[in-house]
Amino acid sequence: MDLTGEYRIAAPREVVWAALNDAEVLKACIPGCTELVKTSDTTMEAKVALKIGPVKAKFSGAVELQDIEAPQSYTIQGEGNGGVAGFAKGSADVLLTEDGEETILAFSSHAKVGGKLAQIGSRLINSTAKKLANKFFDSFHAQFNDEVPPD
């Protein structure tokens, strides 16, 4: 499934770019992320525990930043294995555009789910992916506005 969106962030592009590359910020914004450890400048190991309705799945996997054009754009890609639940794989192209003192963040992401989750959850995968992507960018947006991110 494909998702796109756009956010206006009240911070200069350099600041937003730094946050997009900060493992602590990413950890705080990835829904259900319990652990995010940098393994190199562009790779990270992540553990994510997701609860969607009755389903609880723990994913562990790798996150990689690709096609980096500082301070303008990159592609963030993640791949996780949820054991018996299946696997999830996704990437997002993130583009930052300067607009005076503010920054416009545009993303377009693509996600795939396989295994048992996809089999029994096909009814809900799209809505769930959209909700998670929105949660990530809402939380990220809130980092710059001292807002409490919505649940």
Added chain:
Amino acid sequence: MYPTKYHKPASIADAVAALNGGDEAMLLSGGQTLLATMKQHLAAPSDLVDIRGIAGLSGISANGNELTIGATTTHAEVAGNVDVRRLCPALADLASGIGDTAVRNMGTIGGSIANNDPAADYPAGLLALNATIVTNTREISADDFFEGLFATALDEGEIITAVRVPAPSKAAYAKFAQPASLFALVGVFVADSGSGVRVAVTGAGEDGVFRHAGLEAALTGSMGDASIDAVDISDGNLISDIHGASDYRAHLISVMAKRAVLSL
């Protein structure tokens, strides 16, 4: 296999204690979603707290124009209850159309709304009927209770004890079921309380059940299927999946709303 500790408390206080005592304890009511999920190993609660043995959580009573339905009352009981049939036949009809016979004889109203599946039937009914959800600690209006995809206003350790439904002057539910799952591909519940019309839609919203302001305004103005034709039903924020695209679901909302209105 994984170990799960089964509790069958006799009181709400014991249930809360068991719920707070486990690492990842979950409430068990009818189990029609949770047990199937556990069998798939997609959930592995450390403790299951079965609330069906708690006295007073099951059963239906009528007080004037208000129904009180205990949290562990099954769909079959709601469907066949004389007070529900008398005060709110649309809710009995809704319950009689949930899932299959096995689901209706095991599944409970409290379990259904606590799960808040975006295609479940009860959330649409309770939202349109302006019901009140009663828990062990407080009362929550349906408007505040349903918070989106599988999300509710319930706190950790909070247990639904009953649902209170004011009798509408008229109401109807129309559902286009997904033939395999029998969940609503789109379900529309129309309720006229006498002082206004509420319309709730399930199965279609990206973020679960929702009230449709356009349909409510049109039907409050004039109750009839002709009013619905004039309402613009946008496909924004509607689900698109292998069962139906968002514009198809938008069209179904209009058709189901008309069917509901025509059967009032």
